[in-house]
Amino acid sequence: MKKGILLVNLGSPDTPNPKDVKRYLGEFLMDERVIDVPLWARNLLVKGIILNTRPKASAKAYQKIWWDEGSPLIVLSERLQEKVQNNVDYPVALAMRYGSMTIKKGLQELVDKGCTEIKTVPLYPQFAMATTETIDVKVDELVAEYFPDIKITRTPAFYHRKDYISVLSKSIAEKLDGIDYEHILFSYHGVPERHIRKSDVTNGNCKMDGRCCFKKGSEQHEFCYRHQCEITTVNVAKALGLKNGTYSTTFQSRLGFDPWLKPYTDRTIERMGKAGTKKMAIVTPAFVSDCLETLEEIAMEGEEIFHEVGGKEFTVIPCLNDREDFAQVLTNIIEEWASKEKALTV
């Protein structure tokens, strides 16, 4: 049995042009785990409305953050892959859930190198139906259809690993060294509340208001995105010794008219600025790689909102990207799996 690793991130359009953005958004938003309504309604919403209105505006936003080498999310994921590859003896491939760098190509690359046992590593610290689950399901479908002899091992969310929390905390401390700030916002990508209810394995325990998310000691949170975001914040705050009231958790990037997880990041920035906060720092732990949602929505739009309401200093903490110590966290996850598998076969 030869082992291989497949890192999987979200994906980006091939170019920031409206045509490519439209194709990418079409694939992304027609995923039943992203816009989770019946097919007829998804067709109407995505093909009938969103794809006729959004691609132009999204393309403009992508053009603002695009690099000479390509999409920041893809370039940064490739750099991370290279660093993980330098740390381990198994082949490490990279794929995207949407767009041209497909999971099928990533699996094929590993199979061509002789791998028969593949660990998939979604590049998401917190579980969500729209991220980790859609990757896991896609991998299962592809394996059943094209690679029936391959053994796949999934990787659960890693938000509560000590090494991850330590690296995330260090990255924040490094950026804020010498910077004066009054409040740190932990802004996570939002999801519709309905997604949380669908992933709730406790028969309606999840109340969406934080009561369930802080209950201790149960497996019930294995699939609760909200809990995993809240706990990421709590653990980092503990590691950094942040005082109560100097940090908070919010959710960004909502789409459509359904209720999404609250509080919303943009409204919180506005409210805090209006209430007199002058110096704010913001970190985005649901994103491993800087991307449209961090470089444009937070670093550009978020800063603009803050300044409009009287805020002065808005410090954006970069994602973990291709930090050597973050590559080491992924290496630890891989090595733990490899040694467990070895013990099982001895």
Ligand SMILES: C=CC1=C(C)c2cc3[nH]c(cc4nc(cc5[nH]c(cc1n2)c(C)c5CCC(=O)O)C(CCC(=O)O)=C4C)c(C)c3C=C
């Ligand atoms: C119903 C819509 C969406 C859900 C649910 C959703 C969840 C979700 N997304 C990420 C990570 C990323 N999303 C990104 C972009 C993006 N997301 C949506 C919609 C939903 N996301 C849209 C329409 C877009 C495209 C941009 C736009 O038009 O505004 C990105 C950036 C991609 C890039 O190329 O840079 C990331 C990353 C998570 C983690 C998540 C649930 C937890």
Ligand SMILES: [Fe+2]
């Ligand atoms: Fe998204």
Ligand SMILES: [Fe+2]
């Ligand atoms: Fe919960």
